[in-house]
Amino acid sequence: MTILLAICALATVVIVGYRLVFAPARGPSHQPDNPSMVFETGWESARDEGFLLFETRDVSGGGRPPVDVVVFMDSECPFCALFHETVQKIATDTLPVRVFYVNHPLDYHEHSTPGARAADCAHELGFFREWIDSVYRNQQSLGLMGWGTLAIEAGIRDTARISHCAREEGTTRDERIATTLKLGQQLGVEGTPTVLVNGWRYGTPPSESQLRTTIAEMVADRWTRALPMLASKAISAEVKPVWTIDGVGQAGLLPWRLDDVAIGEAGEVYVAQPWDLRIMRLDSSGEVLWQAGGRGEGPGEFSAISAVGVLDDTVFVSDSDQGRVSLFSTDGHFLATRRLAAKLEMQSVRDGLFITGGWPVVLLEGGHAIAEPHLLGAPALPEAGVQQEHSRIPLLRIDSLGMVIDTVAWREVSGAIVGIVRGNRLFQVQAPYEGFSKTAVMPNGQGAIIARWTDPAEGLVTITRRDMKGDTVFHRAYGYEPVPLTRRAIERTLQELSVFPTGEQEAPEGPEFEQALREGGLIPATLPPITALAVGRDGSVWLRREDRGEENVVWTVLSPSGEVQDVVALPRRQRVAAATRSFFIAVEENAFGVPSVIRYDR
Template identity: 30%
Template sequence: MIALLCACAAEPPATKDLTTTVDSAGVRITTIAMAPGDVPRWTVDSVPALTLESPDSTGFVYISAARWLGDGRLLVADARQLGIYIYDASGNHQRTLGRKGEGPGEFRNIMTVSVVHDTIGVWDLGERRFSVFTADSGFLRLLPTPTASSAYHVAREVWLVRGDHALTYWLRAPLLDPIPQGVRIRRWQHDADLMLSDGNGAVTGQSPTFKGIYSGQGQRGDARQAFSNAPFVAAAAGRIAYGSGETFEAHLTNGSLVPERAVRWPMANEPLTEAEVTRTREALRLSMPPGAPPTRMEEALSTIVAPELLPKVRPPVSRAVFGDAGELWLGRFEPPVRGLAESYDWVVLDALGTPRGRVVLPEGTRLEAVRGNELLVSVRDSLDVQRVEVRKFVRR
């Protein structure tokens, strides 16, 4: 198994389920021919091995991340309470990092949390700054990141990838001419790219531009689209994976953002059905404030789920996570209703791009991290209270 997951493993011969070619730049192009339904199903224990509650036992409000530290401890980031909570391996709360504020080690918004051994990187989207902590010493420093080229070039997420190097996910919104009279809504396609930077914020690597999200632009502004593609990024020691989420295609690079492989799975691209669109409209309707005027509600729904902008193929992927052994977990797209991208149906690819297993989680369960045969998940109950669990799973 270790040999299969090694990034430098030799290429296997072509099979009926997997073929690999090499393009002119030396990048391996792997195409999966296996039907998604043929991927072995891995089972997840129904009873958690460990449960983490908020320190005051009232429940987490809005979990933005949960991670294992290098020594087996765990952290939970609550974006609403603006704290990073550290727990020992038995689930006992040890300390809290950060608090609400604008000073060093304080947050206005916790967008992205990353961990390298016991060093923690936190991207504060509200303050546009990247703070570095350790679990034991607390706040260390602010790490410079590349500056935006314009007001329409936004650093959405930042990850600590090694030492003092950071990976930034940029979204760029092109300027458009005024929307023509008589046009209700039009597609506003954003561009995306990744930048790797050193401890001084100098760019040391950059990905090609790929498609970011798209929104719907109308006469009164723009609105998110429930079925927009959802770009995904995963970063681990020496490996980075990303994609537009428009089709099932993942680009894998080394730790310096040098391309190594692209994995494509044409059979995982599914048509968008009218039934799924209807279900999503109803889920969005239920999430809206009670008592909203029906006409306003319908106007909002027809904007967020704009018929003119629906894709023919549903976005296949919306999230990506690297397991600690190097395997890439890709989560099937679910239309976002509560804000965060959700995925409950996951496929696991080894370093060669071969699908090794499939894991299906209950609705309301968000995969946060993978370690060995354990999943770290955040769970939202029917009362909107959140907790973090460790669940064991069995590979087939």
């Protein structure tokens, strides 16, 4: 008897230990009263790839559409087996519900991938529900019971086919599993089970009562959970500058564009100086440690500085005029210069405007790069009035020979040109409030970020991250509170309009352009929610919010996975140029166009 009790106790420890050790590291160990929920756009793709477990009918006769419950599951995950019991309890409900299971095998479970293949096969045979019931009922015997034995218990006659499916590798079945794994990554799946209800993803699997409540509220159209909001007011501690380098200060040379600032792995800062075509390295106190480069066509010299960045322990400088990249060590020694430009044939993007070639903006491993094409020509402009314009500029991944491999993302340029004739002269300005998207390349070489926003009536901002192949890594939706466009903001914007040609005494002034903008319907009722986009070396996303014409503008900071992380206010003329987890660099141009570089600690 003592021996028998000891064996039973050991078995209990093994079973409990199995559940603890093999549960997902991020899986739930308890059910919170109010689990956080995030809406995931594109969730329908996962539903369409899933297996229908069951569907209940609306007995009220009201013809209400069903609520879709999507569950990312793993055959060997013990919490999936527990949640399957919860799902089974709503199978007899009178509310319209459809439940879909999506394969998401975890790589540290020995039997998960064979189980996913077998589930796919059972679905083809029309026995998915019976199959998954059998698997979860006998989960602790996986690896001891054969797949054919589980098939028999599920009522499947063709047991040999199930066993063959579980073993067979490299088939279209594996391709479907890879697709659902990728969809799970895009939808924020970090463990199993992950549950979405009409696109709303629970932070942890819901209890039976929570699931029933959510379904009932959605069926009755009483669902009130809001999207995560992008706050437009500073709520974090005030940030203060650590150091500032004026354009005519320590180095005596001017930075050029916001893109020409980079942060290295050790936190060092590199700034381009196009006045004499050099780059300089700054330490944490703002001291210039070294300068390199210079104007010319020799090794380590430039005709134009198009981008500066850091790959591991190498600083790269892209020269769009010469179609090459120069490499330096982090202590300023010249290493090499090599030809690297996109081999892209000339293409029209709109009337009179073409793209061709392209210079690297980010250097990647293996000599590859992300490149942005050259813009050539001049768009056809109106003699007077308004002309709408829309262009899509590809961001390209190229190999070491400049051959295009993939399109990582598209930079969408939308806007309008307003022309006014004064005497015999045509004067033009770019409409200030146009555009519904921003795109930025990630400086760590992991892809690109695209921010889009919808009509103010919908109040929706989406953030999409694409990897180097152009595939979606995640797609997040946020709500925002539209900010009315005030008279003060309009007047300040009109004062800052850049009129072409410049310096003409007879040029129209703000009121005339305002009238033309209004006649063209180009002064909206609300401000664009996003006015600039930057991406940190750590993958953080920096969104410059509405420009209200005030002294400061708010920046909303998202974590690399898309959660709202921080909200800071910066002077209106400053733009975030580079960032890490501990600090960020801003560039500011004064009223005379003279820039300064400022470091802020976070």
